[in-house]
Amino acid sequence: MITVQNLTKRYGPHPAVDDVSFQCEPGTVTGFLGPNGAGKSTTMRMICGLTAPTAGRATVSGHAYRELPNPGREVGVLLDASAQHAGRTGREALTLSAYTMGLDRREVAAKLDLVGLNAVAAKRRVRAYSLGMRQRLGLAQALLGDPRVLILDEPANGLDPEGIFWMRGLLRDFADRGGTVLLSSHLLREVEAVADRLVVIGGGRIVAQGNKDELLAGGGTLVRARDGAALRRALDAAGLTAADSPDGLLVQADAEAVGQAAADAGVALAELRPADGGGLEQLFLTLTAGESTKEAVR
Amino acid sequence: MTTTTAPAAGAVAPRQHAPVRRPSLLRLTAVELRKLVDTRAGRWLLITIGLITAVIVTLQLIYARDAEQTFVNFFTPSLLPIGVLLPVLGILSITSEWSQRTALTTYALVPRRERVVVAKLIAVVLTSLASVLASLAVAAAGTLVASATGGAGTWQIDASLILNAVILQVTGVLMGAAFGLLLLNPPLAIVGYLLLPTLWGVLGEVVRPLRGPSEWLDTSKTMEPLFSSDAVTGEQWGRMAVSLLVWMVLPLAAGLVRTLRREVS
Ligand SMILES: Nc1ncnc2c1ncn2[C@@H]1O[C@H](COP(=O)(O)OP(=O)(O)O)[C@@H](O)[C@H]1O
Numbered sequence: 001m002i003t004v005q006n007l008t009k010r011y012g013p014h015p016a017v018d019d020v021s022f023q024c025e026p027g028t029v030t031g032f033l034g035p036n037g038a039g040k041s042t043t044m045r046m047i048c049g050l051t052a053p054t055a056g057r058a059t060v061s062g063h064a065y066r067e068l069p070n071p072g073r074e075v076g077v078l079l080d081a082s083a084q085h086a087g088r089t090g091r092e093a094l095t096l097s098a099y100t101m102g103l104d105r106r107e108v109a110a111k112l113d114l115v116g117l118n119a120v121a122a123k124r125r126v127r128a129y130s131l132g133m134r135q136r137l138g139l140a141q142a143l144l145g146d147p148r149v150l151i152l153d154e155p156a157n158g159l160d161p162e163g164i165f166w167m168r169g170l171l172r173d174f175a176d177r178g179g180t181v182l183l184s185s186h187l188l189r190e191v192e193a194v195a196d197r198l199v200v201i202g203g204g205r206i207v208a209q210g211n212k213d214e215l216l217a218g219g220g221t222l223v224r225a226r227d228g229a230a231l232r233r234a235l236d237a238a239g240l241t242a243a244d245s246p247d248g249l250l251v252q253a254d255a256e257a258v259g260q261a262a263a264d265a266g267v268a269l270a271e272l273r274p275a276d277g278g279g280l281e282q283l284f285l286t287l288t289a290g291e292s293t294k295e296a297v298r
Numbered sequence: 299m300t301t302t303t304a305p306a307a308g309a310v311a312p313r314q315h316a317p318v319r320r321p322s323l324l325r326l327t328a329v330e331l332r333k334l335v336d337t338r339a340g341r342w343l344l345i346t347i348g349l350i351t352a353v354i355v356t357l358q359l360i361y362a363r364d365a366e367q368t369f370v371n372f373f374t375p376s377l378l379p380i381g382v383l384l385p386v387l388g389i390l391s392i393t394s395e396w397s398q399r400t401a402l403t404t405y406a407l408v409p410r411r412e413r414v415v416v417a418k419l420i421a422v423v424l425t426s427l428a429s430v431l432a433s434l435a436v437a438a439a440g441t442l443v444a445s446a447t448g449g450a451g452t453w454q455i456d457a458s459l460i461l462n463a464v465i466l467q468v469t470g471v472l473m474g475a476a477f478g479l480l481l482l483n484p485p486l487a488i489v490g491y492l493l494l495p496t497l498w499g500v501l502g503e504v505v506r507p508l509r510g511p512s513e514w515l516d517t518s519k520t521m522e523p524l525f526s527s528d529a530v531t532g533e534q535w536g537r538m539a540v541s542l543l544v545w546m547v548l549p550l551a552a553g554l555v556r557t558l559r560r561e562v563s
Pocket residue numbers: 011016034035036037038039040041042043296297298561563
């Protein structure tokens with residue numbers, strides 16, 4: 001369980017994170033979505049006690065992060081896969097963490113195995129790791145203490161499609177067993193496949209949050225008929241507003257209502273389906289367009 | 299290189315475990331000691347310190363006059379070069395967390411940052427104590443060889459000399475750590491550590507009104523009595539204390555505050 005209440009962070013006059021509140025429940029994967037520079041990493045650092053908030057507070061499993069006696073056993077954190085000592089081997093990096101947390105050394109081998117870093121890779125220095133391997137190492141580190149909460153910042157970066165697919169399975173499994181997952185991404189498609197809930201942030205502010213299905217369904221229904229004019233009259237008659245789109249008419253109503261309206265007017269349909277991505281995708285594009293000029297430096 | 303495995307059932311299950319205890323200071327110190335030797339840079343720094351001692355004693359066995367081949371003469375010369383390297387160890391122990399960005403992991407696992415800092419200070423102090431032991435051991439070996447090869451091989455040493463060596467090395471490594479904490483950047487801290495206290499010496503020579511303060515602030519001057527065989531006087535201790543207050547205690551305190559407040563990213 002992660003609770004974020006009115007978190008705000010100002011760097012100079014510019015708010016990087018502005019009054020952000022959301023909650024992540026056990027058993028769910030929350031996708032934290034926003035373009036580069038939106039404030040995702042800053043929010044996550046504040047949750048983990050690494051950045052002091054200007055205002056607001058965050059708790060993990062009911063405690064401020066800094067009050068957790070042995071945080072690694074409660075919450076697994078992967079904020080930046082590149083933040084590893086280049087001169088240590090992958091195994092050594094995990095061994096240091098395991099020893100700090102008071103874990104059995106066998107956990108190191110088990111977690112390396114779990115993330116698919118074999119014995120050869122584990123003995124190499126992190127300097128020689130690809131970004132994908134560093135992400136796997138970071139994931140192993142996050143999972144090391146068998147936490148109940150995972151906080152992962154852009155964990156799919158650098159993973160190949162197969163690796164992304166594998167990670168989704170792992171996170172889904174983790175949540176299905178009662179774990180809480182917060183993972184960020186700047187790509188809607190990347191979190192869409194695994195998240196139950198979405199929190200969308202742009203310019204430091206939350207612009208949308210809720211159930212993924214509801215947010216994605218917000219796009220309405222796409223309907224097409226050979227006789228477009230007749231279809232529009234039918235929708236008008238039923239009191240449904242329709243907008244033109246390249247694929248047909250976009251209606252702010254569910255498919256059932258649209259189908260019924262067409263049937264009542266005797267219009268034959270060529271296509272009837274929920275508009276894909278819809279509102280969220282549109283919203284996300286708007287955000288990205290607006291923000292791309294102040295592309296994050298970090 | 300990487301093989302993809304399906305997550306083994308249960309392997310990532312969020313387990314319910316017994317109430318977790320926070321890591322003890324002993325454990326954190328052990329981790330910090332391990333960090334000193336688990337990279338090539340750290341290992342070589344320690345090996346160099348050991349080699350310097352051995353090389354100095356060997357050179358003396360070859361070149362020093364027989365009468366001068368005593369335990370004390372084997373022991374003292376290695377203190378100075380080691381005294382330069384130990385602070386670098388102290389600096390790197392603190393600053394590499396930031397330059398290598400491992401602070402992100404370290405402070406996520408131990409958000410009470412002051413505990414990590416204290417563990418680091420204990421670890422480098424233990425290392426400097428070990429370096430004095432190493433100097434003593436190598437000097438003893440040198441003395442044994444000397445007495446077998448016609449050198450004086452005299453064992454006599456004042457306990458105060460050993461104590462002085464301990465003070466020298468411990469304060470040196472802590473001064474280094476203090477500069478590391480304050481400046482948080484390896485090259486900056488090393489240059490700052492080597493330059494700032496010495497700058498006082500130079501200024502003291504050149505600028506007449508500064509000569510007085512420099513007697514109290516230039517650590518290379520105030521620590522000098524530690525090397526001599528004469529007993530350190532009360533005033534000399536006083537000067538040492540003042541210079542250490544300025545170059546060790548104050549940077550430690552200010553550096554701790556800076557480290558606790560700093561954003562980790
Ligand atoms: N330490 C910092 N100092 C100054 N500005 C920062 C700092 N960290 C982040 N920012 C700024 O805050 C904004 C949000 O950054 P970030 O949280 O990294 O976004 P995201 O992770 O969503 O890409 C950006 O404009 C970034 O430049």
